[in-house]
Amino acid sequence: MNQVYIWNRLWYSIGALFVALVVYFSLMPSPPQLDVSAGDKIQHLAGYSLLGYWFSMLFLQYLRGQLIGMILLMLLGVCLEFVQGMTGYRSYDTADMQANGVGVLLGTVLARTRLGGMLLWIEQHGASRR
Numbered sequence: 567m568n569q570v571y572i573w574n575r576l577w578y579s580i581g582a583l584f585v586a587l588v589v590y591f592s593l594m595p596s597p598p599q600l601d602v603s604a605g606d607k608i609q610h611l612a613g614y615s616l617l618g619y620w621f622s623m624l625f626l627q628y629l630r631g632q633l634i635g636m637i638l639l640m641l642l643g644v645c646l647e648f649v650q651g652m653t654g655y656r657s658y659d660t661a662d663m664q665a666n667g668v669g670v671l672l673g674t675v676l677a678r679t680r681l682g683g684m685l686l687w688i689e690q691h692g693a694s695r696r
């Protein structure tokens with residue numbers, strides 16, 4: 567898939583906002599919790615799936631870029647877990663790291679499906695309505 571985005575700055579800005587939200591929710595003292603069994607793991611999986619999907623869409627035509635993005639997102643998840651363990655009000659959990667990593671992989675795989683064309687579709691339909 568050869569995708570060139572017109573609104574690159576917007577897409578990267580939204581991606582940076584997603585990263586900032588993950589960092590914020592990871593380090594806030596009392597984050598919102600899903601009231602289900604393993605709700606915390608579901609939140610980790612969902613948040614990192616979104617990050618993996620978003621950044622993989624941006625680098626869809628560059629396998630190397632996708633791999634670097636996956637590694638950086640996984641490192642983010644690992645680093646945030648270590649920082650959580652140092653806060654005194656959050657805890658370090660290797661299962662959270664695993665959920666983060668699986669989320670990144672899931673999001674990257676999703677971006678390799680037809681869903682990976684979402685940003686291009688938005689650009690094409692947004693430009694046609696002007």
